[in-house]
Amino acid sequence: MNVSVVxxxxxxxxxxxxxxxxxxxxxxxxxxxxxxxxxxxxTAEVASRFGVQVISLPENRGKAAALDEGVxxxxxxxxxxxxxxxxxxxxxxxxxxxxxxxxxxxxxxxGVFANGRMNTDIAQKINPFASGQRILSKTLWERAKxxxxxxxxxxxxxxxxxAAKEGWRKERVKLDGVxxxxxxxxxxxxxxxxxxxxxxxxxxxxxxKKV
Numbered sequence: 303m304n305v306s307v308v309x310x311x312x313x314x315x316x317x318x319x320x321x322x323x324x325x326x327x328x329x330x331x332x333x334x335x336x337x338x339x340x341x342x343x344x345t346a347e348v349a350s351r352f353g354v355q356v357i358s359l360p361e362n363r364g365k366a367a368a369l370d371e372g373v374x375x376x377x378x379x380x381x382x383x384x385x386x387x388x389x390x391x392x393x394x395x396x397x398x399x400x401x402x403x404x405x406x407x408x409x410x411x412x413g414v415f416a417n418g419r420m421n422t423d424i425a426q427k428i429n430p431f432a433s434g435q436r437i438l439s440k441t442l443w444e445r446a447k448x449x450x451x452x453x454x455x456x457x458x459x460x461x462x463x464x465a466a467k468e469g470w471r472k473e474r475v476k477l478d479g480v481x482x483x484x485x486x487x488x489x490x491x492x493x494x495x496x497x498x499x500x501x502x503x504x505x506x507x508x509x510x511k512k513v
Contacts (some may be wrong), residue, residue, distance in 0.1 A: 308372030311386035363452030
């Protein structure tokens with residue numbers, strides 16, 4: 303089973319290495335694509351040191367559009383999406399995650415944080431299908447993506463809603479010890495809160511949107 307990994311990244315130069323290091327070492331991964339979503343901190347340069355494919359977008363277009371660019375370049379039908387700011391990701395997490403995906407038995411696998419840090423653990427227990435860590439096919443991605451330039455952080459909700467509507471067979475995998483850096487930690491309190499509110503706004507907008 304050949305898997306293409308798509309990692310959307312915006313100003314993650316200090317953090318993306320921790321995600322790419324286990325990915326390039328994982329025998330289950332056939333291809334890694336980093337989509338630099340208009341960063342101005344050298345994210346693309348750092349990613350290129352790992353020998354992965356790097357797509358540099360000239361301006362920030364949002365998470366959904368960045369993912370779609372990566373999917374368009376992916377040579378495999380099976381896609382693994384991972385955020386660029388994960389902490390604690392190991393090769394065994396990736397192997398277990400990919401092994402849980404069985405094309406004729408499971409349509410989508412969602413990775414859920416566990417025992418990483420309290421706030422991210424609680425958030426994913428409340429709403430696990432808002433997770434950005436997931437595996438699915440290109441065919442299902444094409445059915446879910448709609449107005450990708452407008453979706454941004456609403457893409458995970460859109461995927462989960464369509465999965466529920468169409469009865470996709472889903473499985474969850476615990477990513478034990480994995481978490482991510484909060485927006486307030488990356489961008490400072492004021493901008494971090496503003497970006498977090500935008501993220502929640504995108505999610506709510508796609509939650510109430512009819513599919």
